[in-house]
Amino acid sequence: MAKKQVTLIFPQHLIKEPVIYMMSKECDILPNIRRARVTETSGEVTLELEGSEEKLKQAVAFLEKKGVKVEPVGGDVVS
Numbered sequence: 209m210a211k212k213q214v215t216l217i218f219p220q221h222l223i224k225e226p227v228i229y230m231m232s233k234e235c236d237i238l239p240n241i242r243r244a245r246v247t248e249t250s251g252e253v254t255l256e257l258e259g260s261e262e263k264l265k266q267a268v269a270f271l272e273k274k275g276v277k278v279e280p281v282g283g284d285v286v287s
Contacts, residue, residue, distance in 0.1 A: 211258050221275075
């Protein structure tokens, strides 16, 4: 199992959608919320994702396809 920390930046129209839940179910990833700041107009969440390397790549692709900006945290590289 691999772990990766990422910061997700949500566009306003996705703030109330269960995107993290959908990603975890579809990609078989275990998310752990490390920090979150959500208002009515913006959302930013730092997550630790756990799963196989392939599943982590699928999860990042899933989030980006939904319109969520995915940024690596620290020395992690998101590919």
